[in-house]
Amino acid sequence: MKTINIIGLxxxxxxxxxxxxxxxxxxxxxxxxxTLVDSLSNNKLTFEEEGLEDLFARACENGIxxxxxxxxxxxxxxAVPTPYDNISKKLNPNYVISAVDKVLDICEKGAIxxxxxxxxxxxxxxxxxxxxxxxxxxxxxxxxLVHAPERIIPGNMIYxxxxxxxxxxxxxxxxxxxxKDLYSSFCKAEIVVTDIRSAEMSKVVENTYRDVNIAFAxxxxxxxxxxxxxxxxxxxxxxxxxxxxxxxxxxxVGGHCISVDPWFLVGDYPDLTNxxxxxxxxxxxxxxxxxxxxxxxxxxxxxxxxNKVGIYGLTYKENVDDTRESxxxxxxxxxxxxxxxxxxxxxxxxxxxxxxxxxxxFEDFLNEIEVLVIxxxxxxxxxxxxxxxxxxxxxxxxxxxxxxxxxx
Numbered sequence: 001m002k003t004i005n006i007i008g009l010x011x012x013x014x015x016x017x018x019x020x021x022x023x024x025x026x027x028x029x030x031x032x033x034x035t036l037v038d039s040l041s042n043n044k045l046t047f048e049e050e051g052l053e054d055l056f057a058r059a060c061e062n063g064i065x066x067x068x069x070x071x072x073x074x075x076x077x078x079a080v081p082t083p084y085d086n087i088s089k090k091l092n093p094n095y096v097i098s099a100v101d102k103v104l105d106i107c108e109k110g111a112i113x114x115x116x117x118x119x120x121x122x123x124x125x126x127x128x129x130x131x132x133x134x135x136x137x138x139x140x141x142x143x144x145l146v147h148a149p150e151r152i153i154p155g156n157m158i159y160x161x162x163x164x165x166x167x168x169x170x171x172x173x174x175x176x177x178x179x180k181d182l183y184s185s186f187c188k189a190e191i192v193v194t195d196i197r198s199a200e201m202s203k204v205v206e207n208t209y210r211d212v213n214i215a216f217a218x219x220x221x222x223x224x225x226x227x228x229x230x231x232x233x234x235x236x237x238x239x240x241x242x243x244x245x246x247x248x249x250x251x252x253v254g255g256h257c258i259s260v261d262p263w264f265l266v267g268d269y270p271d272l273t274n275x276x277x278x279x280x281x282x283x284x285x286x287x288x289x290x291x292x293x294x295x296x297x298x299x300x301x302x303x304x305x306x307n308k309v310g311i312y313g314l315t316y317k318e319n320v321d322d323t324r325e326s327x328x329x330x331x332x333x334x335x336x337x338x339x340x341x342x343x344x345x346x347x348x349x350x351x352x353x354x355x356x357x358x359x360x361x362f363e364d365f366l367n368e369i370e371v372l373v374i375x376x377x378x379x380x381x382x383x384x385x386x387x388x389x390x391x392x393x394x395x396x397x398x399x400x401x402x403x404x405x406x407x408x
Contacts, residue, residue, distance in 0.1 A: 003028050004182075005071040006079065007099045009036060011047065011256075011322060012116060012150045013079030015157045018052070021059035023185045028073075029066045040066040048321045048349065051158035074108045075182070079116040079150070084260050090267035091120045093127040100128055104135045107143065114146040114179060118257065120264030121201040144175045147196045148183070149203035154255075154320040165189040169199025207261035208276055213247050214258070215279035218286050221249035221408045225289075231408065232398050249408055251375050251396040252286040252327030254316025259283070259325045287331040289408065290373065290396060291338070297371055297392055297406055306335075307342040310369030313376025314347035314354065321349040328375045329355070344369055348380045366391070374399065 006017040009031040021027040031037055036046050045056055080095040096117050103113055115124070124147060129139060137143055147169040152160040166187055170176030176193035183191055194202075217235070224231035235246045253259045262280050266273045294309060303309075316326035323329060328345070332355060335343060345358045346365040359365035362384070366372075372388055374381060377397035381388075385400060393405045 002026070002075065003071060003073045004075045004077060005030055005073050005103075006077045007031075007070070007103070008078060008080035008095075008117070009033075009040065009046075009066065010079070010081065011154060011157075012152070013077070014040075014046070015049070015052065015055070015152070015161060016077065016079060016116065016150070017064065018055045018059040019158075019161050019186045021062045021064035022055055024062065025182075025185055027059070027064045028071045029064065030068065030070055031066070032068060034068055037066045037068050049154065049157050050319075055158055070102050070106050072106050072108060074111045075114070076103050076107065076111065077114045077116055077148075078103070081256070082117045082119060084263050084267070088267055089263040091123060091264050093119070093123055096123075097127055097131055100131055101135075104132065104137060104143065109142055110144070111142075112144045112146060112175060112179065114148050116148050116150050118149055118203055118261060118264075119147065119200050120204060120261075120268055121197055122268070123200060124196050140171060144170070144172065145196065146170045146175060146179050147199040148179060149199060151203070151206070153257075153317075154322045155317060162186055162188050166191045167199045167202055168193045169196040171196060204261045204264055207258045208265060211253060211258050211262045211283060212275065212279040214250070214253055215282040217247040217249040218289075219282050220246070222289060225293075225408065248398065250286065250327070251290045251408070252330055253283040254324065254326040254330075255322065256324045259316075284330070287327050287334050290327075290331055290375075290394070291334050291340075293394055293406060293408065294371065294373060297394060301370075301392055303370055303392075305342075306340045307344070307368070308370040309373065310344040310346065310365055310371065311373045311375055312346055312381055313374065313378065314345060314350045314358075315376055315378075318377045319349070319379055321351070323350060323354065331375070347376065348378060363387070 003026045004020060006013050006027060006029050009029045017027050017029040039046050045052060078099045080099050082096060083092045085092055132139055139145060151164045166183055168176045168179050173193060180191045180193055221231045231249060238244050238246055262276050266277050311328055314323050314326060314328050316322055316324060342357060344365055345355055346362060370392060372391040373394045374397055377399050382399055389402060393400055395405050396408055
């Protein structure tokens with residue numbers, strides 16, 4: 001097998017590249033970020049993830065290389081970001097289009113271009129095929145298109161790369177099966193070969209399904225708050241029914257999948273996505289709900305200085321350093337809109353200051369505040385509950401059992 005060139009070395013591209021290399025596939029990772037490439041080339045990882053250091057070491061032993069240059073080969077995996085437009089709520093395909101264009105300029109005849117980046121249904125037809133035609137290349141002869149959306153989550157990436165099922169969407173089933181064989185080098189779960197549009201839609205549907213279910217739990221939390229009921233007790237009892245499985249409410253939905261993918265459907269099918277849009281609005285409203293709970297606690301205890309409020313957690317989920325679309329960043333924006341400046345922030349996983357009034361030391365952070373808002377259930381806070389027992393605590397993750405704790 002020739003070299004695989006993996007384009008985009010972020011949260012998805014890098015672990016994927018390392019996993020292929022660990023299992024004996026010749027890999028060159030490409031990214032336009034020179035600083036990132038320099039770090040990787042000097043054996044320095046660019047983000048934290050359990051098991052990633054060991055995987056990185058094994059991949060380096062097997063000769064993985066990192067560069068800013070695209071490689072001339074016959075197999076490419078594109079794992080660049082696909083952000084959405086905050087106004088139109090539609091996918092922005094520019095990074096994928098740019099990567100495909102550069103691949104087309106250098107690839108061998110008959111090359112397979114695998115797009116792992118999340119795409120809204122129909123994006124390859126709308127954006128990628130026309131780019132190939134502009135280059136006077138014939139799909140199915142000069143190049144082959146495949147969509148293989150990733151399904152891994154930060155905090156459990158290494159395990160899920162090996163054990164999650166995968167979907168391979170291809171125009172030609174024979175090409176799909178070649179790609180299936182490639183991923184079988186490390187994937188131990190079922191790999192389904194289908195058409196490209198089904199592959200595009202399935203990934204977005206998976207995340208939209210989860211978003212809708214989270215929204216039910218969050219709306220239930222609001223209902224229970226309005227009538228002073230314990231939402232967690234109600235969910236605990238309801239879930240004893242064999243056909244009921246309500247999720248836990250939270251302070252919002254973050255990350256680059258669940259909070260983003262539903263908007264692709266809303267943007268593309270505005271007249272057909274009433275439930276999906278409502279769910280998105282509910283989940284996007286939770287940081288504002290948290291802000292209201294902070295106000296209630298401050299009023300109850302005659303606290304008038306917002307500087308006495310501390311927010312624990314900047315990441316979008318526990319035990320990772322990924323802050324993309326995090327509920328805390330959404331909450332800070334809401335506070336900014338309401339001129340609530342000066343709230344303190346701490347996260348043990350975020351090593352660089354990314355917001356105002358961010359503390360790097362936990363005890364210094366605690367010394368400055370009276371109200372503690374737990375936005376992320378890192379193991380760190382669970383192991384230090386004794387240190388926060390004298391604070392007024394708003395626990396949005398239901399991890400504290402103290403009598404003086406406030407809930408969503």
